[in-house]
Amino acid sequence: MSDPTLEPMTSPGEISQWPMLKIVYRTDPGKIAELLPPGIENAGTSNVILTIYNLPVSDEPEYGILMTVDASYEGIAGEWALGYGIDQEAPILLCQSANGQPKFPCETAYYRFGEKVSARCSHQGYTFVEFEGVLGKEDPLPAEGIERHEWWVKVSREVGFGKGYDFPPHVVRVDGKYGPGYRLSLDGKLTLRESPWDPIATRLPMLEQISAHLWWPEYLDRSITLAGPLDPEGFWPHIDTISGSRWPGYQGGPLRD
Numbered sequence: 001m002s003d004p005t006l007e008p009m010t011s012p013g014e015i016s017q018w019p020m021l022k023i024v025y026r027t028d029p030g031k032i033a034e035l036l037p038p039g040i041e042n043a044g045t046s047n048v049i050l051t052i053y054n055l056p057v058s059d060e061p062e063y064g065i066l067m068t069v070d071a072s073y074e075g076i077a078g079e080w081a082l083g084y085g086i087d088q089e090a091p092i093l094l095c096q097s098a099n100g101q102p103k104f105p106c107e108t109a110y111y112r113f114g115e116k117v118s119a120r121c122s123h124q125g126y127t128f129v130e131f132e133g134v135l136g137k138e139d140p141l142p143a144e145g146i147e148r149h150e151w152w153v154k155v156s157r158e159v160g161f162g163k164g165y166d167f168p169p170h171v172v173r174v175d176g177k178y179g180p181g182y183r184l185s186l187d188g189k190l191t192l193r194e195s196p197w198d199p200i201a202t203r204l205p206m207l208e209q210i211s212a213h214l215w216w217p218e219y220l221d222r223s224i225t226l227a228g229p230l231d232p233e234g235f236w237p238h239i240d241t242i243s244g245s246r247w248p249g250y251q252g253g254p255l256r257d
Contacts, residue, residue, distance in 0.1 A: 007138075007182055008216045015061045019182075019214040021052040021110060021119055023131060023190050026208040032069045035203065035248070036080060038234035039171070040151055043070035043077050048204050050129060050190070052110050052119045062088045063108035065121045065129060067200060067245075071151060073171055074228070078149030083198070083245030085121060096244050099224055100154030100172045104243035106198075117186055117214065123243070126195035133188015133212055141180040145218065150174040153230065153246070157239055169235040171227040179218030186212040197242055 010017040029046035036042065051066040064086040068079035085106025086092065095101040110119040121129040152174065156167035190209050192201035240249040 007184070015054060015056050017216065018054040019184075019216045021050075021117065021131065021186075021212070022215055023050045023052075023212045024048070024210040025050075025190060025206045026210055027069075027204045027206060031204055032071070035069065035082065035246070036071055037153070037169070037230055037238045039073065039228075039230040040080055041072050043072045045070045047210065048200075048206075049079060052108060052121065052129075052131070054110060057088055057091060060088065062086055062091075063110060065106060065108055067198075068150065069204065073149075073151050073173070076149055078151055080151050080246075082200075082247060083243075085123060085198070085245075092244055100152040100170075102152060102241075102244055102246045104245050112214070117188065121198075123195065123197045126193070126197055128193050128195040128198040128200055130191040130193065131188055131212070133186035135214075136185035136187050139183050139185040139213060141183055143180055145177065145179040145181075145220065148174075148176040148178070150176070153235075154226065155235070155239070163236070165232060168232045169230040171230060173225050173227040175221075175223045175225075177221040179220055181215060181217040183216070184214045186214060188212050198245070199242075199247060203247070 008017050024047050027046055027048050029042050032046055033042050047070045049068045054061050054063050064084060066084050067082045071080035081102055084101060084103040086103055087107055092103045095103050107122045115135045117133045119131045120127055152172040153169050154172050155169040156165060158164035158166055192206055194201045241247060242249045
């Protein structure tokens with residue numbers, strides 16, 4: 001077994017061992033509450049977690065950004081997923097229809113050159129996230145690794161745009177287990193830019209940047225299961241969204257009454 005304290009090495013051109021770029025910042029808890037449907041609650045912290053990555057999917061590189069906020073469901077602390085912006089078109093509708101995974105098309109430039117790490121995410125011509133940083137020191141996770149809980153929602157609106165559902169909203173629970181892997185801190189700056197397609201700068205303004213890391217995780221387990229229902233009436237203001245994300249669309253109200 002490889003020594004987890006050694007930075008992973010890859011062959012030139014290899015796509016399977018790219019690290020995740022994880023950036024955490026603190027926002028206004030009231031802003032998070034505005035985005036959560038009834039049944040998903042604010043957690044004890046008000047962090048936004050951005051994960052920018054290049055991960056092989058169907059043996060091809062998928063560049064993407066995952067945007068989540070601290071949230072809990074039935075007393076379990078986790079993260080509410082606002083969107084997975086990816087550059088592979090094929091999985092978007094498949095993952096939405098099967099699991100409620102909030103995927104949408106997005107262009108991501110993410111690379112490391114020597115000590116420098118750069119990332120930029122754009123959608124419909126608008127760049128909404130940028131990061132520039134340099135490598136810091138090794139910042140190991142606990143030896144037992146970590147567990148993550150993530151919340152999606154699976155729902156199907158009534159055919160014909162009626163105010164009803166063909167499948168009412170249900171929480172989808174995503175559980176992941178990771179070994180410590182290898183992690184490097186970054187000294188860098190996150191910039192959020194205004195975008196009508198990905199309104200992270202206005203809906204989740206940054207009050208404080210908390211951390212930035214490169215992380216080579218050790219993947220141990222991942223499960224996706226259908227959890228409990230959400231209140232259909234309470235969820236209705238959240239039914240219209242931008243693209244395939246969970247960002248509110250049409251001012252958060254129905255497209256048609």
